[in-house]
Structure formats: C-alpha cells, structure tokens
Amino acid sequence: MTLEETMIKMTFDRWNALLKQFNTALESLTDEQLQHEISPGRNRGIYLLGHLTAVHDSMVTLLDLGERLYPEMQEIFINKPDKSVPEIPSAADLRQKWQHVGNVLDEAFANMQPSDWFQKHTAVTAEDFAGEPYRNKLNIIVTRASHLAYHLGQFILIK
Amino acid sequence: MTLEETMIKMTFDRWNALLKQFNTALESLTDEQLQHEISPGRNRGIYLLGHLTAVHDSMVTLLDLGERLYPEMQEIFINKPDKSVPEIPSAADLRQKWQHVGNVLDEAFANMQPSDWFQKHTAVTAEDFAGEPYRNKLNIIVTRASHLAYHLGQFILIK
Numbered sequence: 106m107t108l109e110e111t112m113i114k115m116t117f118d119r120w121n122a123l124l125k126q127f128n129t130a131l132e133s134l135t136d137e138q139l140q141h142e143i144s145p146g147r148n149r150g151i152y153l154l155g156h157l158t159a160v161h162d163s164m165v166t167l168l169d170l171g172e173r174l175y176p177e178m179q180e181i182f183i184n185k186p187d188k189s190v191p192e193i194p195s196a197a198d199l200r201q202k203w204q205h206v207g208n209v210l211d212e213a214f215a216n217m218q219p220s221d222w223f224q225k226h227t228a229v230t231a232e233d234f235a236g237e238p239y240r241n242k243l244n245i246i247v248t249r250a251s252h253l254a255y256h257l258g259q260f261i262l263i264k
Numbered sequence: 265m266t267l268e269e270t271m272i273k274m275t276f277d278r279w280n281a282l283l284k285q286f287n288t289a290l291e292s293l294t295d296e297q298l299q300h301e302i303s304p305g306r307n308r309g310i311y312l313l314g315h316l317t318a319v320h321d322s323m324v325t326l327l328d329l330g331e332r333l334y335p336e337m338q339e340i341f342i343n344k345p346d347k348s349v350p351e352i353p354s355a356a357d358l359r360q361k362w363q364h365v366g367n368v369l370d371e372a373f374a375n376m377q378p379s380d381w382f383q384k385h386t387a388v389t390a391e392d393f394a395g396e397p398y399r400n401k402l403n404i405i406v407t408r409a410s411h412l413a414y415h416l417g418q419f420i421l422i423k
Contacts, residue, residue, distance in 0.1 A: 108271075111398045111400070114398045145304070239273045247274050247278055250410060255413045258414035262302065
C-alpha cells in the first residue's frame with residue numbers, strides 16, 4: 106500500500122461510513138417525518154436532504170467528472186435558507202435525486218486512479234495549485250465528509 | 265511540500281477549523297444556556313462539552329503522548345448517556361478542562377515530525393499495522409475531526 110493509497114483509504118473510509126449512517130437514518134424516516142424540524146425553528150429534514158444532494162451534486166464539477174445533474178437545486182438548497190422558497194421538490198423526488206447523485210459519484214470514483222486524487226480540483230488555478238498542493242481532489246472528499254458529518258449529527262435528531 | 269506534509273495539512277486544516285467553530289459557538293453561550301438541550305429530549309450542551317473533552321482527552325493515550333488528564337470523565341461523558349449521572353462537573357469547570365485538553369494536544373502536536381503521523385497509534389498491534397498502515401496517528405485526527413463535526417452540527421442548535 107503506497108502512501109497515496111493509505112491516505113485515500115483513510116479519507117474514503119470516513120466518507121463511506123458517514124454516507125452509510127446517513128442512509129440508514131434516511132431510510133428510517135417517513136416522508137412525513139422529513140417535514141419535521143431537527144430542532145424547533147431550525148431546518149427541516151427535507152431541506153437537509155436537498156442541501157446535501159445539491160452539495161454532493163456540485164462535487165461532480167469540482168472533481169471534473171462532468172456536468173451537475175441538478176443545477177437548479179443550488180438556488181433552493183444552497184443559496185436560500187429553508188422555508189424561504191414556496192415550492193420545493195417532494196421528499197420522494199429528493200430521495201431519488203440523492204441516490205442518483207451518490208451512484209454517479211461512486212461510479213466515477215471507481216474509475217479514478219490513486220494519483221488522480223492528488224491533482225487539482227476545478228476551483229483552483231494551476232498557478233495557485235503549484236504552491237498549494239493540498240487543494241487537490243481528495244481534499245474535496247475531506248471537506249465534504251466534514252460537511253456531511255455536521256449535518257448527519259442534526260439529521261439523526263428528527264423524530 | 266512532501267506528500268506526507270500535504271496530507272497532514274489537509275487533515276489539520278479541517279481539525280483546526282472545526283475546533284475554531286466549536287470554540288466560537290461555546291464562547292457565545294452562557295453557562296445557563298449550556299444546560300439547554302440541543303433538541304427536545306436530546307443531549308444538553310454541557311453533556312456535549314464534557315463528551316468532546318473526554319474523547320479528545322483519550323487522544324493523548326491513543327497518540328502515545330502521555331497519560332489522560334481526566335480519566336474519570338470517561339465514565340460520565342462516554343460510557344453513560346446524558347442525565348443518567350446525578351452530579352456532573354459544572355459548566356465553568358468543563359470549559360477549563362476543554363481548553364486545557366486542547367492546549368496539551370496542540371503543544372504535543374507541535375513537537376511531532378511529519379513521519380510520526382504515519383506511525384501506528386496505540387490501539388493497533390504492530391502485527392496488524394503491518395498490513396493496515398492506515399491505522400496510523402493521523403487517522404485518529406481524521407476520525408476525531410469527523411466526530412467533532414457531527415457534534416458541532418448539534419451544538420450550534422443550542423439557544
């Protein structure tokens with residue numbers, strides 16, 4: 106196991122464990138429960154599901170894997186806070202989109218070589234990357250895993 | 265910047281950013297607010313503060329940096345759930361302990377060399393580590409950063 110492979114394993118063990126925990130929590134909730142707030146006056150489950158779907162969808166472009174699947178979700182679930190958009194996708198629709206984004210990422214990751222993960226992501230210039238090699242593709246997984254953990258801690262509060 | 269240094273930077277950028285966010289949230293709360301629950305019927309802020317202090321304290325031994333500072337916190341804040349122990353340390357006491365553990369870790373980390381982070385932690389045998397090099401000290405930071413992010417997402421819900 107090379108040092109690159111070791112670091113990729115460490116990062117993806119976390120990423121995959123968090124996704125598994127999130128999916129277990131998601132499957133345990135009904136569509137009706139997803140309408141509940143994580144805590145009084147805070148985000149609803151359905152908003153967090155849409156938010157995570159939109160953020161993970163944006164990884165497709167950040168990792169240079171193609172085009173975003175649901176660019177329209179950016180406005181509803183990232184730019185705007187919960188309860189500020191009158192009509193949002195249904196829970197059933199968001200469950201499908203969440204799963205689809207996850208599948209697309211998994212398939213693309215399976216085709217990547219270890220060294221690919223240490224190449225620059227698309228939000229950094231080649232010039233900046235030369236001096237800041239940590240702004241690589243693997244770091245997108247590191248930061249999004251942290252983001253996922255943050256919202257997972259909230260998501261499991263839904264009753 | 266070597267590959268080792270790149271990975272250490274990626275990991276510690278997350279760890280330090282999460283600690284900073286947590287400390288900002290902690291400073292914004294009064295001792296009285298720390299008695300509030302993150303969501304009705306869930307953990308109180310004071311329990312999460314004690315829990316994170318105890319978990320980070322346990323990193324001292326896992327990373328082979330010495331003895332735990334507050335071993336008695338294991339029982340109250342890790343083994344037992346919130347509201348099951350009649351007497352727990354005060355908010356003021358826990359704030360001090362949290363800061364002390366953070367300082368001890370920071371000082372010890374400053375004395376470590378990049379290659380030290382890729383040595384085994386104390387909860388894996390040399391035999392197992394030979395085939396599982398990802399069970400290294402840096403991975404303790406990776407997993408505890410994920411744990412911190414999870415509880416940070418909850419901690420910021422306290423009003």
